[in-house]
Amino acid sequence: MKKHNFFAGPAILPAEVLSEAAQAVQSFGDMGLSLVEISHRSKEFVAVMEEAQQLTKELLHLPDDFAVLFLQGGASLQFAMSAYNLMRSDGSGAYLETGSWAKKAVKEANIIGKGHVVASSADTNFNYIPKDFTLPDDADYFHITTNNTIYGTEIRDLQPMVDAAKAKGIPLVADMSSDIFSGPIPASDFGIIYAGAQKNLGPAGATLVIVRKDILGKTDRAIPTMLNYQTHIDKDSMFNTPPVFAVYTSLLTMRWIKKHGGLQAMQARNEKKADLLYNEIDRNSLFEGTAAKEDRSLMNATFVMPKAELEPAFLQVCTEAGLVGVKGHRSVGGFRASIYNAMELDSVQLLVDVMQDFEKKNG
Amino acid sequence: MKKHNFFAGPAILPAEVLSEAAQAVQSFGDMGLSLVEISHRSKEFVAVMEEAQQLTKELLHLPDDFAVLFLQGGASLQFAMSAYNLMRSDGSGAYLETGSWAKKAVKEANIIGKGHVVASSADTNFNYIPKDFTLPDDADYFHITTNNTIYGTEIRDLQPMVDAAKAKGIPLVADMSSDIFSGPIPASDFGIIYAGAQKNLGPAGATLVIVRKDILGKTDRAIPTMLNYQTHIDKDSMFNTPPVFAVYTSLLTMRWIKKHGGLQAMQARNEKKADLLYNEIDRNSLFEGTAAKEDRSLMNATFVMPKAELEPAFLQVCTEAGLVGVKGHRSVGGFRASIYNAMELDSVQLLVDVMQDFEKKNG
Numbered sequence: 001m002k003k004h005n006f007f008a009g010p011a012i013l014p015a016e017v018l019s020e021a022a023q024a025v026q027s028f029g030d031m032g033l034s035l036v037e038i039s040h041r042s043k044e045f046v047a048v049m050e051e052a053q054q055l056t057k058e059l060l061h062l063p064d065d066f067a068v069l070f071l072q073g074g075a076s077l078q079f080a081m082s083a084y085n086l087m088r089s090d091g092s093g094a095y096l097e098t099g100s101w102a103k104k105a106v107k108e109a110n111i112i113g114k115g116h117v118v119a120s121s122a123d124t125n126f127n128y129i130p131k132d133f134t135l136p137d138d139a140d141y142f143h144i145t146t147n148n149t150i151y152g153t154e155i156r157d158l159q160p161m162v163d164a165a166k167a168k169g170i171p172l173v174a175d176m177s178s179d180i181f182s183g184p185i186p187a188s189d190f191g192i193i194y195a196g197a198q199k200n201l202g203p204a205g206a207t208l209v210i211v212r213k214d215i216l217g218k219t220d221r222a223i224p225t226m227l228n229y230q231t232h233i234d235k236d237s238m239f240n241t242p243p244v245f246a247v248y249t250s251l252l253t254m255r256w257i258k259k260h261g262g263l264q265a266m267q268a269r270n271e272k273k274a275d276l277l278y279n280e281i282d283r284n285s286l287f288e289g290t291a292a293k294e295d296r297s298l299m300n301a302t303f304v305m306p307k308a309e310l311e312p313a314f315l316q317v318c319t320e321a322g323l324v325g326v327k328g329h330r331s332v333g334g335f336r337a338s339i340y341n342a343m344e345l346d347s348v349q350l351l352v353d354v355m356q357d358f359e360k361k362n363g
Numbered sequence: 364m365k366k367h368n369f370f371a372g373p374a375i376l377p378a379e380v381l382s383e384a385a386q387a388v389q390s391f392g393d394m395g396l397s398l399v400e401i402s403h404r405s406k407e408f409v410a411v412m413e414e415a416q417q418l419t420k421e422l423l424h425l426p427d428d429f430a431v432l433f434l435q436g437g438a439s440l441q442f443a444m445s446a447y448n449l450m451r452s453d454g455s456g457a458y459l460e461t462g463s464w465a466k467k468a469v470k471e472a473n474i475i476g477k478g479h480v481v482a483s484s485a486d487t488n489f490n491y492i493p494k495d496f497t498l499p500d501d502a503d504y505f506h507i508t509t510n511n512t513i514y515g516t517e518i519r520d521l522q523p524m525v526d527a528a529k530a531k532g533i534p535l536v537a538d539m540s541s542d543i544f545s546g547p548i549p550a551s552d553f554g555i556i557y558a559g560a561q562k563n564l565g566p567a568g569a570t571l572v573i574v575r576k577d578i579l580g581k582t583d584r585a586i587p588t589m590l591n592y593q594t595h596i597d598k599d600s601m602f603n604t605p606p607v608f609a610v611y612t613s614l615l616t617m618r619w620i621k622k623h624g625g626l627q628a629m630q631a632r633n634e635k636k637a638d639l640l641y642n643e644i645d646r647n648s649l650f651e652g653t654a655a656k657e658d659r660s661l662m663n664a665t666f667v668m669p670k671a672e673l674e675p676a677f678l679q680v681c682t683e684a685g686l687v688g689v690k691g692h693r694s695v696g697g698f699r700a701s702i703y704n705a706m707e708l709d710s711v712q713l714l715v716d717v718m719q720d721f722e723k724k725n726g
Contacts (some may be wrong), residue, residue, distance in 0.1 A: 205606030243568030
């Protein structure tokens with residue numbers, strides 16, 4: 001039976017990407033060796049890294065004052081790195097607290113220095129994006145989490161965030177782990193964008209980091225070498241051995257995005273899937289969405305059943321239909337359907353069909 | 364033409380490991396999904412992580428007071444992590460400086476606190492392992508690099524290092540990136556052992572870290588969450604998404620090691636290959652080894668040509684014979700043949716044949 005992969009991350013990747021990645025593990029190009037057993041200094045792998053960096057710039061329309069890095073450690077390490085590299089010893093970081101990952105970023109700022117929460121939706125279990133906030137005077141940067149995988153919320157309009165940081169003259173830093181490359185963004189208005197690869201981009205193990213180079217070098221801290229963005233910029237993201245398989249697979253995904261029309265086309269594709277699913281959640285008497293409508297994520301739709309006693313039965317019919325990974329995160333409960341770039345409309349349609357069928361039998 | 368992979372890292376892996384890893388990227392077990400697109404919290408991946416940890420303990424005969432972690436960031440991040448976790452604010456780290464990676468570890472200790480070099484072979488371009496040293500009184504740990512990939516040296520007898528740390532009552536910390544699992548070691552006498560996977564273990568992107576749990580929690584430093592070993596121990600190496608492909612492939616390699624007789628058998632296999640190659644280096648009038656004989660590495664054989672003008676021609680015949688990656692590191696020059704666990708004796712024999720043939724034509 002065909003499986004439809006709704007996992008929140010690691011998550012669905014295009015079938016042709018997986019097939020080409022598997023082939024490279026067996027034998028890469030015409031080297032007669034596997035991708036994972038060749039030197040990262042070989043011209044073959046250097047070409048992979050360079051194309052991955054160049055395609056990132058092309059997809060996001062990034063000018064040359066930005067560096068593109070593929071690092072390790074996930075967004076969790078970026079919480080520390082962004083604070084280390086931008087926060088002066090008498091300064092602070094300003095954070096919009098929109099979920100448990102944002103909270104972890106704040107926690108890290110407070111280990112390294114001082115993190116200000118400028119607004120939080122913790123009071124309603126993070127089911128909306130706070131829009132009313134003031135950045136403190138000592139803030140060295142403003143940090144946002146653009147998509148909150150667990151709670152199904154997304155900052156659908158980035159402009160107010162860009163404007164707030166600009167008004168203070170500080171860089172905007174964004175954790176885009178779960179919505180990077182899902183649609184066009186004003187990337188060149190950001191100071192740092194980072195994203196764990198394992199949702200829209202590639203396998204776990206690579207973290208895409210985009211840095212506007214002129215914001216660095218302004219802190220007086222001693223930064224551990226590996227946590228210093230300048231270390232990696234100076235060595236073109238090859239200071240030490242990069243996670244070659246994750247970088248290559250990310251490159252394959254970016255080629256796939258470009259081939260399918262780029263970020264504008266991804267946005268249209270993602271809106272179509274999200275509309276289909278959210279319309280059914282709103283129409284179906286057995287389900288209700290958990291996130292504020294204007295902040296609903298295009299990537300992760302969260303929904304519960306008012307009659308919670310029916311949830312195990314619905315999960316069961318999903319499993320029987322080959323719909324995998326729809327169980328909600330324990331902190332929200334119910335269901336979560338992650339519908340990243342690679343998810344086909346047909347799979348979302350099948351989920352909707354199963355929801356409708358379930359309503360007929362149990363409504 | 365069959366290629367013989369002498370790259371120093373990323374490096375050769377067993378053919379059956381690569382084949383099984385490629386299969387898992389296509390479709391993993393009976394899930395109907397790729398290994399890299401399933402949740403790391405799925406029971407299928409949790410089983411991978413648990414078996415990888417258990418097999419590490421089994422191969423190294425580690426008792427239960429050790430934790431096994433698969434982290435990200437390579438040995439380079441471990442330079443910082445080991446110092447952060449063990450060095451008190453009024454203490455220091457003692458380092459044996461046996462190469463450029465050891466130097467980087469010292470540099471990191473000095474960013475975080477204080478690193479003492481207790482002995483160094485820098486004066487002779489690191490061509491031997493210093494054996495005469497005294498650990499300073501304020502040292503919180505003693506750090507060694509067991510194999511020096513660039514210079515072709517290896518600490519062949521670990522006991523004096525173990526004894527020195529024991530006499531001071533401090534943990535022994537070892538970077539074993541390039542000789543982990545190449546033979547039996549007294550693992551339970553170490554405080555921390557770490558190894559970037561990309562030589563004897565798996566693809567780049569995973570770092571094996573073994574920690575004796577009772578040495579932690581004794582420093583007064585604020586440690587960034589991701590750099591704190593306790594963070595990862597508390598979450599069974601799943602604090603954040605692990606590098607699933609690199610962990611799985613490392614597991615496949617460990618299964619292969621076990622199937623082929625474990626570390627005792629690896630040692631015998633590696634000694635046979637190293638003897639064959641070093642005997643030829645010593646016999647052949649055109650070549651000479653660069654490392655002190657008693658400190659020669661079983662993993663990386665470094666050699667040069669007294670008539671340096673012949674080196675390009677020898678590199679050419681290697682390429683023609685399908686011998687890949689034998690060019691030496693720029694800081695030593697000449698040649699380096701990396702003959703990790705997965706390298707077959709036949710490939711080493713072919714290199715020896717090419718050396719003998721070259722001598723006949725050019726000697």
